[in-house]
Amino acid sequence: MMALLTTPKLKCFNCGNSFPVNFQKALRAQEIQCPYCFTKVEESSLDKVFSAMGEIQDVNADLVKYHTDGRDEPLFQLEFESTEVKKPYVNN
Numbered sequence: 001m002m003a004l005l006t007t008p009k010l011k012c013f014n015c016g017n018s019f020p021v022n023f024q025k026a027l028r029a030q031e032i033q034c035p036y037c038f039t040k041v042e043e044s045s046l047d048k049v050f051s052a053m054g055e056i057q058d059v060n061a062d063l064v065k066y067h068t069d070g071r072d073e074p075l076f077q078l079e080f081e082s083t084e085v086k087k088p089y090v091n092n
């Protein structure tokens with residue numbers, strides 16, 4: 001049986017580093033802090049960040065389940081990257 005662990009990552013634009021978030025631990029502490037520069041995610045944004053992380057972990061867990069439970073669905077996992085772009089962007 002295959003198991004995949006989805007680890008959410010946050011990019012901190014104060015210092016430019018990305019870091020994995022221990023979701024359960026962060027949820028318990030109700031806090032996410034950049035381990036490089038110690039900047040914290042604003043409290044008013046925490047709930048949204050937590051619910052998005054939980055949702056994506058659920059989706060990824062389901063994708064693995066449907067791949068391994070005999071249904072044999074193709075396996076995909078949601079991943080995101082954030083890139084800074086200048087506005088207005090040119091599409092070419």
Ligand SMILES: [Zn+2]
Binds near residue numbers: 013014016035039
């Ligand atoms: Zn930082």
